[in-house]
Every structure is written in C-alpha cells, then in structure tokens.
Amino acid sequence: MKGQPSTPDAPVLTATDLRRTVRLPGGGTLAVLQGVDLEVRAGESVAIVGRSGSGKTTLLAQLGLLSPVSGGRLEILGIDVSSISDRRRARMRNRSIGYVFQSYSLVRHLSALKNVELALLYGARTGRRERRRRSRAALAAVGLTDRARSRPKHLSGGEQQRVAIARALVREPALILADEPTGALDVDTAASVLDVLLKATRERGCALVVVTHDEAVAAQMSRRVVMHEGTIRTTPALDGVDA
Numbered sequence: 001m002k003g004q005p006s007t008p009d010a011p012v013l014t015a016t017d018l019r020r021t022v023r024l025p026g027g028g029t030l031a032v033l034q035g036v037d038l039e040v041r042a043g044e045s046v047a048i049v050g051r052s053g054s055g056k057t058t059l060l061a062q063l064g065l066l067s068p069v070s071g072g073r074l075e076i077l078g079i080d081v082s083s084i085s086d087r088r089r090a091r092m093r094n095r096s097i098g099y100v101f102q103s104y105s106l107v108r109h110l111s112a113l114k115n116v117e118l119a120l121l122y123g124a125r126t127g128r129r130e131r132r133r134r135s136r137a138a139l140a141a142v143g144l145t146d147r148a149r150s151r152p153k154h155l156s157g158g159e160q161q162r163v164a165i166a167r168a169l170v171r172e173p174a175l176i177l178a179d180e181p182t183g184a185l186d187v188d189t190a191a192s193v194l195d196v197l198l199k200a201t202r203e204r205g206c207a208l209v210v211v212t213h214d215e216a217v218a219a220q221m222s223r224r225v226v227m228h229e230g231t232i233r234t235t236p237a238l239d240g241v242d243a
C-alpha cells in the first residue's frame with residue numbers, strides 16, 4: 001500500500017519537543033505549541049482533547065505539514081520533516097497525509113466523485129481512468145456509491161463529511177488527521193461518520209489523529225491525550241481536568 005509504513009506497529013509520526021511560535025499583529029510573539037511530545041503508530045487512533053485555545057488545531061496543522069515547524073523535531077514515516085524543503089514537504093503531505101476538516105471543504109461546483117478525484121490530480125501521476133476507478137472505490141468505502149454525481153449542496157452534512165473522508169483516503173495515506181470531523185453534525189450522524197472513519201483506518205492499517213471536544217468521540221479512539229497551554233499532559237491523574 002502506498003505511503004504506508006512497512007511494519008504494522010511502526011511509528012507513523014513522532015513529534016519531539018515540537019514548538020510553534022506565531023507573530024502577533026502588534027509586533028509580539030505567541031508560543032502556541034510549547035514543546036509537544038507525541039508518537040502515533042500504524043493502526044492507532046488518537047483523540048486530542050483539551051480546552052479551547054490550548055493549541056489542538058495548531059498541533060494538527062503542524063502534524064499535517066500545513067505550517068512550518070518553529071522548533072523541535074517532527075518525523076513522518078521516519079523522515080525528519082522539520083527541516084525539509086517546501087517542495088518535499090508538499091510531496092510528503094500529498095502522498096502520506098489525509099486531512100479532514102470540520103467544514104468539509106468540498107468544491108461547491110463539483111460532484112462528489114470529482115471532489116474525490118481532485119485529491120489524485122496533484123503529483124499522483126495517475127491516469128484518468130485509474131483516478132475514476134479509485135475515487136469510485138473510495139466513495140463506495142464510505143457508502144456513497146449512489147451519490148457520486150451529486151454536488152455538495154444536494155448532500156446532507158453527514159454525506160458531505162463522508163465525501164471529505166473519501167477524498168482523504170483515496171491516496172491511501174499512512175496518516176489521517178481530522179479536526180472536529182463531527183463537530184457540525186447531530187449525534188446520530190456524527191456516530192455514523194465516525195464509524196466510517198474508524199472502519200476505513202482500521203481496514204487500511206493507517207494511523208488516525210482526531211481533534212475533538214466530544215468525549216463520546218474520544219472514547220472510541222484507542223488513546224486520548226489532553227492538550228493544556230500548548231503541551232500534552234501525560235499525567236493520567238490530570239486527564240479529564242481540561243477536556
């Protein structure tokens with residue numbers, strides 16, 4: 001499988017003393033991530049919980065190579081991505097990471113199928129027919145074969161999120177990152193979307209990291225970590241204090 005670690009339990013991501021500092025409009029700086037240590041292995045699902053403003057989204061964006069690393073070390077599939085070129089970083093992101101957003105982020109004027117195909121357009125060197133075949137398979141995996149031709153506005157929130165999950169999975173990434181993937185959905189729809197995400201990651205043997213405020217979502221993951229003021233709390237006794 002493409003972009004996958006060679007052994008089932010191999011670390012997919014290893015963050016060591018990861019830091020992110022941003023410039024504030026007034027001229028000062030803010031240390032948003034203040035030394036995060038986190039390891040996630042193939043087949044694991046990890047929930048990141050914590051108070052609003054503790055740095056969860058910033059950490060996920062960092063793990064997804066959407067923003068540069070200010071300090072510390074980040075390895076994805078054993079490659080130190082803290083200091084690689086922008087080009088390699090983009091290639092790594094496309095090849096090995098699938099990202100799911102709370103707001104789905106689908107292209108409005110494209111069908112569900114075309115939205116999924118988009119993920120295979122950049123750097124995948126996949127022919128048109130193969131793109132279509134894989135995209136149909138990804139939509140089938142999330143139970144949306146019948147809605148392949150529908151545009152996002154004709155799909156429910158849960159269906160749109162399943163299209164977004166298909167788009168994240170179609171390149172068979174080693175790592176799936178999801179930021180509040182069920183935050184905009186009602187309880188039942190959220191449960192079915194989460195099922196789809198967990199089943200797909202289980203079957204493909206990839207690693208899953210989910211940022212969530214929802215303890216019911218966190219409870220379904222194999223592990224739960226708590227963010228507090230830009231770091232991860234590892235003391236079990238403190239778990240739950242800030243979640």
Ligand SMILES: Nc1ncnc2c1ncn2[C@@H]1O[C@H](COP(=O)(O)OP(=O)(O)OP(=O)(O)O)[C@@H](O)[C@H]1O
Nearest residue numbers: 022023024030032051052053054055056057058059
């Ligand atoms: N580019 C930026 N410029 C200024 N401040 C930022 C920037 N990025 C993040 N922050 C600040 O860093 C802190 C952490 O933000 P982040 O969005 O990661 O928190 P969060 O835990 O995901 O919050 P929530 O649960 O509310 O989504 C916040 O105080 C936020 O305002």
